[in-house]
Structures are given as C-alpha cells and as structure tokens.
Amino acid sequence: MRKAFIETLIKLAEKDKNIYLLTGDLGFSVLEPFSRRFPKRFINCGVAEQNMMGLAAGLALSGKKPYVYSIIPFVTMRCFEQIRNDVCYQNLDVKIVGVGSGLAYGPLGPTHHAIEDIGTLRTLPNMIILSPADPVETKELTLQSYQRKSPTYLRLHKSGEKILYRFPQKIEIGKPSILKEGKDGLIIATGILVNLCLEVVEELRKNDYNFRLISLHTLKPIEKKEILKAITGFKLIFTVEEHNVFGGLGSAMAEILAESNYEGHFERIGIPDKYCSEVGGTDYLRGLFGLAKGEICKKILEKLKNK
Amino acid sequence: MDYHQISKEIRKKVLKMIYDSQTAHLGSCLSCVDILTVLYFKILSIDPQKPTAENRDRFLLSKGHAAAALYATLAQRGFFSEKILDNYCQDGGKLPGHSTRNCVPGVEVSTGSLGHGLSMGAGIALAAKKDRKKYRVFVLMSDGECQEGSVWEAALFSSHHQLDNLIGIIDYNKLQAFGRTNEIMNLEPLKEKWESFGWSVKEVDGHNFSELEKRLSKIPFEKEKPSLLICHTIKGKGVSFLENKLESHYKNLNFKEYQEALKELE
Numbered sequence: 369m370r371k372a373f374i375e376t377l378i379k380l381a382e383k384d385k386n387i388y389l390l391t392g393d394l395g396f397s398v399l400e401p402f403s404r405r406f407p408k409r410f411i412n413c414g415v416a417e418q419n420m421m422g423l424a425a426g427l428a429l430s431g432k433k434p435y436v437y438s439i440i441p442f443v444t445m446r447c448f449e450q451i452r453n454d455v456c457y458q459n460l461d462v463k464i465v466g467v468g469s470g471l472a473y474g475p476l477g478p479t480h481h482a483i484e485d486i487g488t489l490r491t492l493p494n495m496i497i498l499s500p501a502d503p504v505e506t507k508e509l510t511l512q513s514y515q516r517k518s519p520t521y522l523r524l525h526k527s528g529e530k531i532l533y534r535f536p537q538k539i540e541i542g543k544p545s546i547l548k549e550g551k552d553g554l555i556i557a558t559g560i561l562v563n564l565c566l567e568v569v570e571e572l573r574k575n576d577y578n579f580r581l582i583s584l585h586t587l588k589p590i591e592k593k594e595i596l597k598a599i600t601g602f603k604l605i606f607t608v609e610e611h612n613v614f615g616g617l618g619s620a621m622a623e624i625l626a627e628s629n630y631e632g633h634f635e636r637i638g639i640p641d642k643y644c645s646e647v648g649g650t651d652y653l654r655g656l657f658g659l660a661k662g663e664i665c666k667k668i669l670e671k672l673k674n675k
Numbered sequence: 676m677d678y679h680q681i682s683k684e685i686r687k688k689v690l691k692m693i694y695d696s697q698t699a700h701l702g703s704c705l706s707c708v709d710i711l712t713v714l715y716f717k718i719l720s721i722d723p724q725k726p727t728a729e730n731r732d733r734f735l736l737s738k739g740h741a742a743a744a745l746y747a748t749l750a751q752r753g754f755f756s757e758k759i760l761d762n763y764c765q766d767g768g769k770l771p772g773h774s775t776r777n778c779v780p781g782v783e784v785s786t787g788s789l790g791h792g793l794s795m796g797a798g799i800a801l802a803a804k805k806d807r808k809k810y811r812v813f814v815l816m817s818d819g820e821c822q823e824g825s826v827w828e829a830a831l832f833s834s835h836h837q838l839d840n841l842i843g844i845i846d847y848n849k850l851q852a853f854g855r856t857n858e859i860m861n862l863e864p865l866k867e868k869w870e871s872f873g874w875s876v877k878e879v880d881g882h883n884f885s886e887l888e889k890r891l892s893k894i895p896f897e898k899e900k901p902s903l904l905i906c907h908t909i910k911g912k913g914v915s916f917l918e919n920k921l922e923s924h925y926k927n928l929n930f931k932e933y934q935e936a937l938k939e940l941e
Binding site for chain 2: 424425458
C-alpha cells in the first residue's frame with residue numbers, strides 16, 4: 369500500500385506543483401522516489417509531529433497541498449490538537465497519511481500499534497477517513513481524495529498486501545465496495561482485514577453458506593443511504609476491523625443500525641479494549657485477538673447454527 | 676502617526692468589548708495593544724480593502740486569548756465596521772473569545788490553544804520562500820505560551836530552514852494565569868534560549884512606540900535567520916489599577932471600575 373500510495377502521489381505531483389510531502393523522519397526506503405524526483409517539495413520535518421501538522425496547515429493556507437506522512441500513532445495522536453484546530457477547524461486541504469494500521473508493526477509493541485486512530489479522528493468535523501484494503505483501493509482513494517479539498521486521513525497498512533481487485537470495479541469515496549455476493553449473511557470489513565475476510569467467505573462457502581463481503585473503505589463520511597441499501601435484507605451482519613472495537617468501523621455501523629430499527633443479529637469483531645500484553649508478529653497477535661480465519665469462521669458458523 | 680491616540684482608541688474599544696461581555700483576558704489584551712498598533716499602522720504591508728491580497732504581510736495572533744485586542748485593532752484600521760465589535764462574545768455574534776479565521780476580514784488563522792501559531796506561521800513563511808514571494812509573517816506569542824513544546828519544535832524548524840521572513844514577537848508581561856512566569860515555569864534566560872535555537876533576537880520596551888517601530892522596520896534582524904522580538908510589557912497596560920496585576924488575566928470590571936478605566940484613557 370505504501371508503494372501504491374507513493375507511486376500515485378508522484379503521478380499527481382508531476383502535474384500539480386503545489387503538492388508537498390512532509391514526513392516526521394519516517395518512510396525510509398519508501399519515500400525516496402518522491403524525494404529524488406521533487407527534492408524541493410519533500411520536507412523532512414524531523415521528529416516533531418506537532419510542528420509538522422501546524423506547518424502543513426500553514427502551507428495549505430498558502431495554497432499548497434501538503435501530504436503529511438508518518439507511522440499512525442505519531443501522525444494522528446501525537447499531534448491530535450493540531451489536526452483538530454489547525455487542519456479540521458480551519459477546514460484545510462491537508463492529507464494525513466498514516467502507515468502501520470492495526471497490528472502491522474506487531475513486534476514493535478503497543479506504542480506502534482494503531483488501534484485508536486479511527487475512533488479519535490472520527491469525532492472531528494470536516495475529516496474524511498479512508499481505509500483501503502489493497503493497493504488498488506489505495507491508488508483509487510489517493511486519486512479521488514486529491515480532488516476533494518478536505519482534511520483527509522488515509523489509513524494504510526504497510527507493504528506486500530495482496531491485490532483483491534482482480535476484476536474491474538468502481539471504487540468510490542463514500543460508497544461501499546461489494547467484493548463477494550451472497551445471501552446468507554454479510555461481512556463488512558475495512559483495511560487489511562478485508563483480505564482475511566475473503567478467505568473467511570471462501571471457507572463459509574465450503575460449508576454451503578454464501579456471504580456478501582463489503583469493503584468499507586470510507587469510514588467517514590459513511591453515506592447512510594448507500595450503506596443501508598447494501599445491507600438490506602441481511603439478518604446477520606458482522607464487522608471486522610483491526611482496531612479497537614470501540615470507536616471504529618463496528619461502532620460506526622452500530623450507530624447506523626441502531627437508528628435504522630435493524631432487527632437482525634449484529635456483531636463487532638475487532639481488537640478488544642485492551643493493550644496487547646504479549647510479544648509477537650502481526651499474525652501471532654491477530655490470533656490472540658481472534659482475528660484469524662478459523663476463529664472468525666467458527667464464530668459465524670455458530671451463529672448460523674443457532675439461528 | 677499619533678500612536679498614542681490610536682492605541683488609546685483601541686484600548687477603549689477593548690475595555691468596552693470585555694466589559695459588555697464580562698469575559699476574561701483584559702490584561703492580556705491591554706499588554707499587546709501597543710505592539711498591534713505599531714504593526715497595523717506602520718509595519719505591516721496590508722490593505723484593509725483587500726484583506727486576502729496574495730502578497731500581503733501576514734499577522735498571526737498565536738495568543739488567541741487576546742482576540743479582543745486584534746478585533747479592535749482591525750476595526751480601528753478599517754477592516755470592518757466598528758459596530759461589529761459590539762457583538763464580541765455575544766449570543767449569535769460574529770466574534771468569538773479566541774480569534775477565528777475569517778470571522779471578520781483580516782483574521783488570518785484560528786487560534787486559542789497556545790503553541791499553534793508559530794508552526795502555522797513557519798508553514799506560511801516556507802510557502803513564501805518556495806514561491807519566491809516577498810511577504811513576511813509576524814507571529815505574536817505570549818510568554819506563558821513559550822512553555823509549550825511545540826513552540827520550540829517550530830523554533831528549530833524555522834532556523835533550520837532559514838526563514839528570515841518569519842518574525843516572532845513575544846508579549847513578555849511576565850504574568851500568566853496563576854502567577855509570575857518565573858515562579859510557575861521559569862523562561863529565563865529567554866533571549867539566550869531563542870538565540871541558541873538559531874534565531875536573531877532583540878529586546879524592546881513593548882510600550883515604547885518609537886523603539887517598536889525602529890526594531891520592526893529592519894527585518895530580518897540578520898539575513899537567513901528568523902527574527903524574534905522580545906517585547907517587555909506590562910499586563911493591563913493603560914489602566915493604572917490593572918497594571919502588572921495577576922487578577923487582570925481573568926477578573927472583569929464592575930461598572931465603577933469600567934468608568935474609571937475609561938477616564939484614564941481620555
């Protein structure tokens with residue numbers, strides 16, 4: 369995803385001389401293609417994220433289009449008030465690009481995990497939150513968000529993500545993307561776990577259950593009409609995300625369902641409200657939290673049997 | 676230029692706005708009125724008829740709690756009608772207690788939380804350098820504000836990038852909300868701190884108009900360095916019973932005190 373993002377940004381920057389890339393001294397071996405090509409528009413702000421975000425606001429006030437890049441906790445929570453006051457309150461065209469969604473930086477520990485970012489940023493008026501599932505969505509959302517002059521948060525995983533869009537499909541900000549069709553239930557996932565959910569859907573199919581799978585790449589704004597249309601008729605809905613179950617995709621969907629007199633079964637699958645106390649890689653940690661194909665399938669199958 | 680008369684007019688407006696709304700920060704406003712007067716009536720290259728002109732000098736009030744002083748100065752300079760000042764902090768009014776971008780013409784940024792202005796100012800100054808534009812960026816901070824770490828992040832950045840079109844101004848009245856700055860969180864030696872961060876620093880009596888004008892007329896203080904002007908000021912300046920009084924940060928005036936204060940400014 370990082371590569372898809374930077375390649376797309378370079379293409380945009382070739383045409384738009386107002387695009388600037390700011391980093392808090394992170395992105396080594398990722399950002400170089402941009403910095404080599406546009407050295408005057410690449411600003412390493414050092415390890416000082418509060419200043420970096422305020423600086424981005426100042427650049428945007430002067431007609432520039434800054435992209436602010438770092439690992440998620442540092443580029444969202446360290447400078448949260450700068451995002452709130454300088455960027456969102458003033459409604460400026462600043463793009464925040466966070467890498468390392470969820471448990472992507474697994475072994476580096478909870479300081480580097482990103483499980484609260486959607487919840488916190490979702491409370492900010494004017495903010496658009498994008499959470500792509502693969503390099504194709506990353507590219508599309510980067511292109512489309514460039515056209516919108518709004519504060520935007522692009523939540524990226526890391527590298528090596530599988531391409532999920534092997535077929536031409538329209539990806540549009542604000543519209544849920546349907547990746548699999550089925551009538552027995554619905555999984556709404558976001559970000560990197562959409563891939564895992566594809567495997568879950570395949571596994572369910574082996575058990576003769578066909579599930580619809582939605583990649584909800586736009587977490588704010590969620591167009592209520594669009595999402596209600598996409599979930600109509602489903603009596604079983606699961607959300608899957610690599611984020612605290614409080615505040616993220618599951619919470620956003622719960623808000624919508626609760627206000628829509630939804631009468632089926634709804635369940636959030638995500639990271640429980642606690643910091644990771646064990647050490648390990650991404651897959652290992654996901655396993656601890658039940659974010660694995662087997663666990664998710666088991667949960668869903670049990671629900672299907674008890675219906 | 677009759678700075679004395681202008682600053683008196685601005686002070687009277689500030690007194691009325693804060694008295695009418697019974698809000699805080701009177702002392703913080705009065706301490707920076709003389710600085711604002713010199714900036715808006717002499718130094719800044721601005722046109723009240725064209726508040727968004729591309730090459731205007733930018734002024735950022737980083738100590739956003741002195742919003743009343745900024746609004747009054749802008750009105751005095753002709754950016755908008757003085758009548759608007761009457762709805763400062765009033766229900767349904769235009770002017771919030773911390774300055775908000777474009778709430779009236781001339782307010783460049785939204786501030787209120789301390790430690791945000793210098794970073795935004797550095798961004799605007801950097802954009803000017805990139806575009807080879809000549810405008811300058813002035814950022815007025817409070818002394819207590821220099822306790823914010825983000826100020827020093829911005830200080831490092833600005834000198835590293837040689838932003839000599841950026842001018843920081845500190846309204847150094849030496850009082851913050853709970854007491855004297857040197858007792859709460861000592862800033863001294865302040866000049867040396869900024870110098871060691873790569874800024875060119877000068878000090879001035881923040882109520883001496885000719886000194887302020889002299890210092891602010893020669894910018895940058897040194898080529899390829901951001902400039903910092905430490906203005907030694909008196910909190911509550913202009914109203915004898917408020918001057919250098921901690922209470923002037925929050926306390927408001929009753930009718931009798933308000934009348935007395937106005938009389939002193941006649």
